[in-house]
Amino acid sequence: MILLVEDDRFILEGLTLSLRGEGFSLVTASSLKEASSIVKEKLNQIEMVLLDVTLPDGSGFDLFYEIRKKSGIPVLFLTAMDDEIHKVMALEQGADDYITKPFHIRELIARMRAVMRRYKGTESALIRIGENLIDLTKGKIYRNDQEVLLSAMEYKLLLIFVNNKNQLLTRELILDCLYDDLGEYVSDNTLTVYIKRLRDKMGSDFIETVRGVGYRVKGD
Incomplete structure (x- = not known):
């Protein structure tokens, strides 16, 4: 229509x-x-x-x-x-x-x-995960109809999770992906900070922690 x-x-x-x-x-x-x-x-x-x-x-x-x-x-x-x-x-x-x-x-x-x-x-x-709508073509993210503004690092991290939706990712694998994409070293502490920031913006339940193993983003 x-x-x-x-x-x-x-x-x-x-x-x-x-x-x-x-x-x-x-x-x-x-x-x-x-x-x-x-x-x-x-x-x-x-x-x-x-x-x-x-x-x-x-x-x-x-x-x-x-x-x-x-x-x-x-x-x-x-x-x-x-x-x-x-x-x-x-x-x-x-x-x-x-x-x-x-x-x-x-x-x-x-x-x-x-x-x-x-x-x-x-x-x-166009990917919907929970209350988040992610438009990969335009690089825009919306949560509850409000645009979510991400830094370059936060967006790179988001793409890693979205492109590996429903898969369990170790911290080491995430760090390797960030290094390959950005071409610069990202520390373990920095990763912790950006995961927290992403949760603050996308919802506390957006990224699931599997203790002792890594992280996962669930979606349809």
């Missing part, structure tokens, strides 16, 4: 007719409030969002940030603002594409399909 957010009724009706004619299933919204309500209720059913930047009750970026706290589904901005600043801002924040009005419907559909192909190739890069 595609979520189409557009406040111009003429454009909304035209896109709805064209996209449904191409076989897309649609749900539409013409305001930030309406779109936010749909996201809260149907996020797990939405495959892509077509999002106007300028809405009557706010900015499309607000909805974009709300979505990104919960999901990495593709978001394609539709906007009359063709200045470089807005394009760069959207793409740097993680938007999948940005198309300026007016546009040809065939171009929009081609871009939508290209984005969907890319997304299907990276869908497995």
